[in-house]
Structure formats: structure tokens, C-alpha cells
Amino acid sequence: MSALFKRTLVLLLTLSLVAVACGSDAEPEVAASPAPDEVAATADEPAAAVEEETSVSDACGADATKVGFLYVGPKDDFGYNQAAYEAAVAMGEATGVEVIHAENVPETIEDAVPVMEDMIAQGATILFPTSFGHFLPAVEIAKQNPDVCVVHQGQLESSLEEGPLDNLGTYFSSVFEPVYLAGIAAGATTETDVMGFVYAFAIPQTLQNINAFALGAQTVNPDATVIAVSTADWCDPAKQAQAAQTLLDQGADVLTQHQDCTKTIIEVAEAAGAYSVGYHYDASELAPNGWLTGSDWAWTELYTDIVETMVAGDFVESEYNSDYRIGYRDVDAPFVAFAPSVWGDAVDAETRALVETAYDGFFADEDGDGVGDFNVFAGPLADRDGTVQIADGESPGYIELDQLMGFGSWFVDGVEGSLG
Amino acid sequence: MLEAILIGAVRGGTSMVFATVGETVCERSGVINLGVEGSMLAGALTAYAVGIETGSPWLGALAAVVAGLLLSMVHAFMVIRRRANQIATGLAVTFLGLGATSLFGQGYVSQGVKAFTTHAVPGLSDLPFLGPILFDHDPLTYLSFGVAPAAWWFLYRTGLGLRIRAAGENPEVLETMGTSSERVRWIAVAVGGGLAGLGGAQLATAFARTWSEDMIAGRGFIAVALVIFAGWNPLVTVAGAYLFSGAVAFQLELQARGAEVSIFLLDAIPYIAVLAVLAGMSGRRRHAAPEALNAVFDAGTQPA
Numbered sequence: 001m002s003a004l005f006k007r008t009l010v011l012l013l014t015l016s017l018v019a020v021a022c023g024s025d026a027e028p029e030v031a032a033s034p035a036p037d038e039v040a041a042t043a044d045e046p047a048a049a050v051e052e053e054t055s056v057s058d059a060c061g062a063d064a065t066k067v068g069f070l071y072v073g074p075k076d077d078f079g080y081n082q083a084a085y086e087a088a089v090a091m092g093e094a095t096g097v098e099v100i101h102a103e104n105v106p107e108t109i110e111d112a113v114p115v116m117e118d119m120i121a122q123g124a125t126i127l128f129p130t131s132f133g134h135f136l137p138a139v140e141i142a143k144q145n146p147d148v149c150v151v152h153q154g155q156l157e158s159s160l161e162e163g164p165l166d167n168l169g170t171y172f173s174s175v176f177e178p179v180y181l182a183g184i185a186a187g188a189t190t191e192t193d194v195m196g197f198v199y200a201f202a203i204p205q206t207l208q209n210i211n212a213f214a215l216g217a218q219t220v221n222p223d224a225t226v227i228a229v230s231t232a233d234w235c236d237p238a239k240q241a242q243a244a245q246t247l248l249d250q251g252a253d254v255l256t257q258h259q260d261c262t263k264t265i266i267e268v269a270e271a272a273g274a275y276s277v278g279y280h281y282d283a284s285e286l287a288p289n290g291w292l293t294g295s296d297w298a299w300t301e302l303y304t305d306i307v308e309t310m311v312a313g314d315f316v317e318s319e320y321n322s323d324y325r326i327g328y329r330d331v332d333a334p335f336v337a338f339a340p341s342v343w344g345d346a347v348d349a350e351t352r353a354l355v356e357t358a359y360d361g362f363f364a365d366e367d368g369d370g371v372g373d374f375n376v377f378a379g380p381l382a383d384r385d386g387t388v389q390i391a392d393g394e395s396p397g398y399i400e401l402d403q404l405m406g407f408g409s410w411f412v413d414g415v416e417g418s419l420g
Numbered sequence: 421m422l423e424a425i426l427i428g429a430v431r432g433g434t435s436m437v438f439a440t441v442g443e444t445v446c447e448r449s450g451v452i453n454l455g456v457e458g459s460m461l462a463g464a465l466t467a468y469a470v471g472i473e474t475g476s477p478w479l480g481a482l483a484a485v486v487a488g489l490l491l492s493m494v495h496a497f498m499v500i501r502r503r504a505n506q507i508a509t510g511l512a513v514t515f516l517g518l519g520a521t522s523l524f525g526q527g528y529v530s531q532g533v534k535a536f537t538t539h540a541v542p543g544l545s546d547l548p549f550l551g552p553i554l555f556d557h558d559p560l561t562y563l564s565f566g567v568a569p570a571a572w573w574f575l576y577r578t579g580l581g582l583r584i585r586a587a588g589e590n591p592e593v594l595e596t597m598g599t600s601s602e603r604v605r606w607i608a609v610a611v612g613g614g615l616a617g618l619g620g621a622q623l624a625t626a627f628a629r630t631w632s633e634d635m636i637a638g639r640g641f642i643a644v645a646l647v648i649f650a651g652w653n654p655l656v657t658v659a660g661a662y663l664f665s666g667a668v669a670f671q672l673e674l675q676a677r678g679a680e681v682s683i684f685l686l687d688a689i690p691y692i693a694v695l696a697v698l699a700g701m702s703g704r705r706r707h708a709a710p711e712a713l714n715a716v717f718d719a720g721t722q723p724a
Contacts (some may be wrong), residue, residue, distance in 0.1 A: 235632055242672060247676065254709065264630045
């Protein structure tokens with residue numbers, strides 16, 4: 001449920017109750033549809049009048065001069081959106097295309113489709129809707145505009161019932177792998193053996209992160225437990241603060257998260273003298289005492305390669321016109337998607353060595369098949385109720401994992417808290 | 421678990437205590453202000469920005485009071501001077517606050533502020549049960565403990581408070597006595613806006629320690645609902661604010677204990693709790709509504 005929707009709901013309920021309480025039978029005059037006022041589209045350069053595209057190719061995005069990026073939150077959120085925004089700007093510098101940005105785009109058809117239509121009207125022929133919930137609007141746009149390439153960050157095109165589209169693709173990176181590494185550092189550092197994880201929604205990536213964090217911690221600390229609580233919102237700082245306090249009250253001395261804006265939870269942990277594991281973005285400056293490590297996105301090279309492929313008219317034949325996933329195990333990949341953030345002073349040398357060894361392990365490829373031998377989610381792996389979810393001997397790939405760990409599906413043993 | 425919920429209620433409810441008490445004073449004068457949400461946003465951003473620029477959270481909180489008050493003056497001008505529809509105007513003020521703070525707040529999203537810190541009260545904070553619930557907080561939270569009794573004393577024990585209540589119940593009598601009900605309402609709206617601004621400041625610079633667009637996320641509207649729950653009594657509003665945030669803490673506790681309930685249902689508990697209480701109270705408390713406020717709805721326009 002988006003914040004905007006919830007606010008509107010609360011507002012309407014409030015109004016109806018005001019009317020009831022005051023003993024009225026006259027309906028208050030209310031314009032019940034607040035416009036998506038937050039949508040602020042900004043261009044890096046003055047919008048040059050785009051003459052009609054002289055396309056040498058029929059492929060979507062060929063010879064594109066303008067690329068549009070959608071973010072669900074503000075571009076300075078110390079998190080997911082800031083990481084995507086900064087990479088989009090760097091991609092623009094690397095490729096020479098003009099990049100236009102729209103922040104705070106809600107994850108609904110009514111809100112996101114007009115924003116993308118507006119970008120197309122401005123001349124954008126490549127669109128990057130970057131939030132998980134932007135997927136359905138992205139599919140709409142892709143269907144209506146065959147000459148526009150749409151690549152969505154996080155979802156699976158193969159989940160579409162109507163089958164794949166020639167101008168649509170999805171991509172993501174295996175962020176759970178650096179989260180696993182951070183879990184090792186957290187498990188080695190915790191004194192209470194309790195770690196707190198604040199999440200938004202039980203989407204596949206989030207479940208992978210929570211499970212990987214717990215599995216990483218358990219490699220060095222078999223007693224480690226992770227308590228997961230949800231705010232049911234990507235960025236509601238007050239609820240984050242309350243969730244963080246709940247976890248600290250439960251004895252957690254390490255807090256981490258899967259939220260879009262990350263500052264509040266790190267600040268609350270730091271103020272309480274607890275440790276922080278960052279997510280999405282290097283926020284170590286917020287926690288000089290408690291920062292352990294974190295995972296941050298490095299999207300620039302991937303964005304650049306995707307855009308260059310499209311501009312060259314090669315999108316349809318490329319692996320980006322499907323479900324593209326990349327991670328540490330793609331040992332021959334042209335780029336590795338993440339780097340562990342800087343170490344905090346709270347992590348001792350022994351722990352750093354443990355994590356670095358595990359990191360190197362991802363790239364070991366003894367059998368030479370181009371896929372790293374180490375898999376965080378290698379079978380046998382059971383959920384916390386004891387049901388085997390990944391059978392002995394199985395080593396699921398990144399796309400398969402998104403399917404194996406579907407929305408609200410399962411936590412590994414050692415993860416406490418409600419699910420879905 | 422009860423202790424944790426009550427701690428969470430006080431921590432998370434403080435911003436709404438300020439806002440609900442302020443809105444109570446405002447509505448007592450016969451003006452309903454749905455711009456509380458906007459004033460809280462203005463207060464949150466102003467406290468954050470001034471806190472960053474000056475390095476003093478106290479100056480930030482002071483500026484937040486002014487910002488919340490100034491925005492509420494837009495509402496006062498429209499409904500008192502221009503006789504505009506109170507509901508529509510309040511909503512417009514909230515969206516004005518949302519738009520303006522989104523715009524001017526962009527540069528502050530990524531900056532860190534020197535936040536209010538918690539100060540345990542020596543001796544008292546060691547009390548079993550009550551100690552951590554009441555005596556281990558930031559200064560604005562301690563201040564919030566006094567705001568409802570102060571508002572009660574103001575409304576029921578001072579001449580201005582009497583005139584505010586008279587403006588809400590029977591403005592004609594007030595006019596006969598030679599007092600302008602308009603002037604009294606301006607003051608009441610200002611008190612409401614200023615306290616809402618202070619609530620926003622508590623949220624941004626003491627509790628969540630961040631500025632983020634739309635960070636009030638509906639708490640201002642909940643505050644307006646809670647005033648009704650409280651039957652326009654400032655002392656009871658505190659219970660309403662704590663009920664809401666306590667319900668948030670309660671559902672988080674349930675989650676942490678692994679309750680096998682959908683998080684979406686759990687997330688709705690605070691809203692359901694407020695609705696249930698309101699539904700239960702509203703019939704009984706109808707008489708408690710200031711007469712002039714009834715006029716807002718009965719006539720669909722403005723108080724006489």
C-alpha cells in the first residue's frame with residue numbers, strides 16, 4: 001500500500017467520521033482525488049525540441065537521445081533511489097544521452113503510466129522504471145509504445161501471462177550475496193546473538209536478503225537469530241524508528257534493513273549504541289561508531305551497457321530483452337554489480353578476513369563452467385518449519401531463486417518474526 | 421510486552437500529542453483545520469533545516485512552531501476572513517504544505533541533523549515499569565507531558581480560554597459582550613498550527629532524525645480524528661494519540677514474536693483501533709461537539 005494511497009484512505013475515513021461525529025447528514029464537499037503532486041520531473045539539460053526520430057532501425061530505443069528514469073522515492077534517500085539516480089547520471093555522462101528523471105512516482109498504473117507517457121512525449125525512447133511495483137505500469141507502456149524500450153529493475157518478464165514482449169526486459173543483481181557477506185560480519189560481531197531486520201514487503205529479493213543475512217551469520221555464529229519486522233512501506237521514517245526501537249527492545253544489537261530510505265534506522269541504532277549494517281548505499285558517515293559494513297549498488301556499468309545495446313539497435317537479440325540477472329557467481333561477467341562498503345571500526349581484523357575469504361569464494365570456479373561454485377542457497381535447505389525447500393544437490397540460479405522464494409513464501413531456520 | 425508497547429506508545433505518539441492538543445484548542449473555537457498534516461510537515465522540514473543551518477535543535481523546534489503557525493494562518497485567513505469552506509480549505513492547506521516542503525526539502529534529504537538526544541531523568545528512570553516508559557526520553561517528549569494539562573488549564577481557567585470556548589459554542593453571546601469571535605478564532609487556529617509544527621519537529625529531529633518527503637504520512641489527519649475521539653477534551657486526546665502509536669508498537673511486537681498474521685492486517689491495526697474507538701464514542705459524544713463546529717457540517721459552509 002503506497003503512502004499516498006494510505007494517506008488518502010485515512011483522510012477519507014477521518015472526514016466521514018468528522019461528519020458522523022458532528023451529527024451531520026450533509027456530506028462535506030471534498031475533492032477526493034489528490035493529484036500526484038509529488039511527481040517532479042526534472043531534466044538534466046533544457047529540453048531540446050526533439051525533431052522526429054530518424055531511426056535507422058525499427059528496434060526500440062535505436063539511436064535514442066533521451067532516457068527516462070523513474071524512482072519511487074526521492075533521489076537523495078541514502079538508499080535504493082539515490083544509488084539508481086547516481087548511476088543514471090553517470091550512465092548519461094558515459095553514453096552522451098540526455099537523462100530525464102522523475103522522483104516519487106507511486107507504484108500504480110494511474111500514477112506511473114502518465115509520467116512515462118510524458119517522458120515519451122519529451123522524446124525519451126528508453127525507460128528505466130526502477131521500483132519493484134513499477135512493473136505493471138511498465139508493461140502497459142511497453143505494450144502501447146513498441147518503439148520505446150522499457151527495462152524494469154527487479155521483476156521477472158517471464159511472470160507475464162501474455163508472454164514476453166520485444167521491447168521489454170527486466171534486470172536485477174543478486175544483492176543477497178553482499179548481504180550474506182554482511183551477515184557474516186554481523187554474526188561475528190553481535191554480543192546478544194540477536195539481529196534485527198526491518199523490511200517493507202515480503203517480495204522475493206527481500207526474502208533472499210533476510211535468509212542470506214541469517215545464513216551468513218550462522219556460518220560464524222550458530223546461535224545467531226534474525227528478527228524480521230515489516231513497516232509495510234518503502235519509506236515511512238516514523239514507522240521505521242518505531243520498528244527499530246521494537247527490535248532493540250527485543251535485544252537486537254545489530255540492525256539492518258530492506259527499506260528505500262535508510263537513514264532513520266541507522267541513526268536510531270547509532271543513538272542506541274547498536275551496530276548497523278547498511279543497505280543500498282554507503283551510509284557509514286551516519287554511524288561512526290556502530291557501522292559494520294553494507295552492500296551498495298553499483299549500477300553504472302550495467303545501465304551503460306543496456307543503453308548502448310539499445311542505441312545500437314541490438315536490444316531484441318540481447319540478453320537484456322528477457323530476465324537478466326547478474327551476481328558474484330557470474331565469474332566471467334564484464335562487471336560485478338556490487339562492492340562491499342567500507343569496513344567500520346567495529347569490525348575486527350579476524351572478521352574482515354573471514355568475510356574476505358567468503359567473498360573470494362564466490363568467484364571460485366573449479367569446474368570451469370563459468371558459474372561460481374559457491375551458492376548461498378545451495379541445497380539442502382529447509383524453511384523454519386522444517387520443510388525442505390531446496391533439495392540436496394540443487395544449486396538454483398538467480399532467476400530460479402526469484403521463483404523458489406516467491407512473495408511471502410518462507411524464512412530459513414533462525415529467522416523469527418511474521419512473514420507476508 | 422505491555423511495557424514495550426507503552427514505551428512505544430510514548431515514543432511514537434509524542435508528535436501526535438502536540439498536534440491533537442493544538443487541534444482541540446482550534447476546534448473548540450469553532451474552526452476545524454484539516455491543514456494539521458500540512459503544518460506538521462512544515463514544522464518537520466523547518467526544524468530539520470534550521471537545525472542543520474544553526475546546529476541547534478532548540479532553534480529548529482522554535483522555528484517549527486513559527487512555520488506551523490504561519491501555514492495555519494492561511495487557513496485562518498480563508499475560513500475566518502473569506503468565509504471559505506473549512507474542509508476544502510484545510511485540505512488545500514495540507515497539499516500546499518506537502519508541495520512546498522517537498523520542493524524546499526529536496527536539498528535536506530541527504531543531510532544529517534544534530535538531533536535531540538534522550539536524557540534519562542536521574543532516579544526516576546530507574547523506577548520499575550514507569551521509569552523507562554516516562555522518564556527516558558528527548559526534551560520535546562517531556563515537554564509534551566505538560567501540553568495537555570496546560571491546554572486544559574488554558575481553556576477552562578483563563579479568560580481567553582473561556583472566550584475560545586464561547587466562540588465555538590455561541591459566538592453571538594461573545595459578540596454581545598463586545599469580543600470579536602473572529603479575533604478569538606485567529607488565536608485558536610494559531611495555537612493549533614504552532615503545536616502541529618512542534619509535533620512535526622519532534623518527529624523529524626527527535627524521533628525519526630530525518631527529513632523525508634511526506635514523512636508525516638497521514639498522522640496529521642489521524643490527529644484530527646483523535647480530537648473527536650477525545651470529545652474535544654485536551655486531556656483525553658493524549659490517550660488517543662498514545663492509543664494510535666501504542667497500536668503501532670503492539671503490531672510490531674506481534675510481528676517480532678512471529679504472529680502468523682498478514683503484515684498488511686497487522687499494519688492496519690492502529691487505524692482499525694482508532695476507527696473502532698471513534699465509532700464507539702461518536703454517538704455518545706455528539707453533544708460534546710462545539711455548536712459552531714456542527715454548523716460547519718449542517719450548513720455545509722462555515723460557522724455563523
